Amino acid sequence: MERVDTLLIGGTVVTMDAAWRIFSDGAVAIRDGMIVAVGPSAEIAAHYTATETIDCRDCAIIPGLINGHAHVPMSLLRGLVADQQLDVWLFGYMFPVESQFVDAEFSYTGTLLSCAEMIRGGTTTFVDMYYFEEEVARAADEVGMRAICGQTVMRLPTPDADSFDAGIERARRFMAEWRGHPRIIATVAPHAPYTCTDEIYRQAAALCAEFGAPLITHLSETAREVEESIRDREVTPIRYAKRVGAFDVPCIAAHCVHATEDDLRLLREARAGAVPCPTSNLKLASGVAPFRRMIETGVRVGLGTDGPASNDDQDMFTEIQLAALLPKGLSGDPTAVPAREAFALATCWGARAVHLDHLVGSLEVGKRADIAVVELRRLHSAPRYTYAPDAIYSHLVYSSRAADVRDVLVDGKLLLRNRHLLTIDEDAIIGRAQAIAARINEFLATRERNLLAKILALGGVQQAEIFEIQVKARLQPADVERVLALLNHPAITITKTSERTQYDTYFIFANGERIRIREDHRTDPGARPQPKYTITLMAEARRFDQSKSMMISRARYTAPADHTVRFYREYFQPDRIEELEKRRRRWRILYKDHDFAINLDTLVGHSDPGPFLEIKSRTWSRRDAERRAELIGELLELAGIADEALVLQEYVEMAV
Ligand SMILES: CSC[C@H]1O[C@@H](n2cnc3c(O)ncnc32)[C@H](O)[C@@H]1O
Ligand SMILES: [Zn+2]
Secondary structure, three states: OEEEEEEEEEEEEEOOOOOOOEEEEEEEEEEOOEEEEEEEHHHHHHHEEEEEEEEOOOEEEEEOEEEEEEOHHHHHHOOOOOOOOHHHHHHHHHHHHHHHHOOHHHHHHHHHHHHHHHHHOOEEEEEEEEOOHHHHHHHHHHHOOEEEEEEEEOOOOEOOEOOHHHHHHHHHHHHHHHOOOOOEEEEEEEOOHHHOOHHHHHHHHHHHHHHOOOEEEEEOOOHHHHHHHHHHHOOOHHHHHHHOOOOOOOEEEEEOOOOOHHHHHHHHHHOOEEEOOHHHHHHOOOOOOOHHHHHHHOOEEOOOOOOOOOOOOOOHHHHHHHHHHHHHHHHOOOOOOOHHHHHHHOOHHHHHHOOOOOOOOOOOOOOEOOEEEEEOOOOOOOOOOOOOOOHHHHHHHHHOOHHHEEEEEEOOEEEEEOOEEOOOOHHHHHHHHHHHHHHHHHHHHHHHOOHHHHHHHOOOOEEEOOEEEEEEEEOOHHHHHHHHHHOOOOOEEEEEEEEEEEEEEEEEOOOOOEEEEEEEEEOOOOOOOOOEEEEEEEOOOEEEEEOOEEEEEOOEEEEEOOOOHHHHHHHHOOOEEEEEEEEEEEEEEEEOOEEEEEEEEEEEOOOOOOOEEEEEEEEOOHHHHHHHHHHHHHHHHHHOOOHHHEOOOOHHHHOO
């Protein structure tokens, strides 16, 4: 008799080996963390005696599940915001909250919470990308899981690096520190083509080549990402990834939901892993990955949960089930992804997708003993049919749940035994998670009530002058001639002229605040061809009428508008929206040492199209504003504009 450490005996062994062998009364023998024998229980019992024998009657013995894409610290952001598209979710909520709250403690605590959940659900390996990834690695190591940990880099400042060079340096130190660890692979993870540069990808790939580590990234998650990539770079994100060297090393590409046929060929040729995350892809309305085509094309496909802020759990059983069900529903073909293949996505194929198939993913002699024992005798999975050997896949895929997992081993070490977590204090970690969440909750509760805080969270915002002085007049044709003549007055110096078409979208809020998103096209010859997009928050105005002109005091904050109107609408959720299109001829002038804008405006498609004259100026000083109001009065007189022509409302108010 040979001595081993552990014997799992009497269960249905689902090997997920190349021959898809199943032992319906089977056993697995483990020594020094490695599988030394797999086969029928009787044979194994006849050859091996173990220090610990685990009775697996009424259970399946399966390879530990492989979560091919996760952001495990994000368990602390679970449930923070729901029912948003990826861009609003990411730029409106995740990035702002992460920039305030993510630190080493966050990453460590979030990882412990996630590991507890993953172990309970039979996951033994996960592929992560986040910030303070050394804390993810530390926590994963302490609890005994296997992980590929990617230190995220991007061109924007991140919670752990204020530039991408600092991020790459951090990744290098991290990779050096963990090099050679038996269960943890430290690597670098350029976030996505839309947050990275060619240089970031090239440097990350060089680092992976130097350390022999895989490169993790997000690719082709949404249709919008693909459209914008083609618009800006003339190639899909996947072709772009190849161009910038991401496929020169083993790559793990999360999502690939919108991979084209050409992309699939590229992925296959590069032996890159494609890791869709069905729940997250559904919840963020990103779509459904082309699982069937991926498999048919020979792409190395895996499955992931993505972060718990977009899933919201880390249950690989759900992902497996969705990978089996969604393609059926979409294609009308019940064999599109059969149960066995869906199960392979989280085991043997998943291991190949994350470049760990030499170690894990199947129950075979020589592989590491990463194993889950799943109870089959539960209310929702009883009874069992065994006449068809493949029925076990159907059980595991369509009726098993994470909560059916009874025992879990990684490298032969028990992490879960009879549903007890052996390496994590579950209650303590839930308490610590709740304490961090309470601080975030308070921050968001304040921010959601405050438009300024919301706009500031998007970044790039500058405060503009507080006082605005303006006069508006409806012009007759003769008035227009007089205004043009005024511009030749010897007291006036024209400093700039322009012609433009402006498309303004106003978000109007019940408290009197307004947000204007302006698309400004210069139409004068030789002007910049690209439109300029700005977003301006205008607080409620306090008006002081100064003879003819109106003086307004209000806080105004302005920033380049990097997102679409749809993004801002979903993010700010205004009470009302107004749209305004105007053609504007503008002169910037100096009059008595003060600068003014003179606008001749026509409103397009408006019941009162104008033309209108606007004379405007802005300043930080109330006293200066009063002086400018007087000067505007003088300019009106010089132009001979009668009082009856004056209009007190702003255009957006006229539109109502
Ligand atoms: C690369 S982890 C760091 C960064 O990524 C954000 N993130 C989480 N899930 C997704 C996803 O599905 N697509 C794009 N970005 C994602 C996360 O909030 C972190 O800021
Ligand atoms: Zn992700």
